[in-house]
Amino acid sequence: MENKMYGFPGQSTVIVLLPYLDPPEGAIPCQPRPSDDAILGADGTWGPSAPSSISRRQIRIWMAIHGIPESDVLGAIAALDDETTRMIAKIAWEESITYERTDPILQEIATGLGYSDLAVVFAEASEY
Structure with missing residues (x-):
């Protein structure tokens, strides 16, 4: 068999x-x-x-559709263990024009929000 x-x-x-x-x-x-x-x-x-990158606008619209407030993202960033990583993650989240699917910090943030598969998030967000 x-x-x-x-x-x-x-x-x-x-x-x-x-x-x-x-x-x-x-x-x-x-x-x-x-x-x-x-x-x-x-x-x-x-x-x-899934695309390798999406725009800030695409991820924000995807978040709105899925009921994820920005405060949840900031909470996931605040929950990161290392202070330097937290600072880099906050800057990357707030200042990026595009987000890369393979970015390890973005993957940590997504995991903190309960999303382990960024391919799905990026595929859906790329539609907006």
């Missing part, structure tokens, strides 16, 4: 399970991911890759 591949719609996460294991709730069968940042559609097909 072959292993089975599953993904989660709206995400780029893929899991491979032994054939006798049941997939987690919300996972659907899928083919291998064509690129590291492709997004899985509800029909099990892979959509376009």
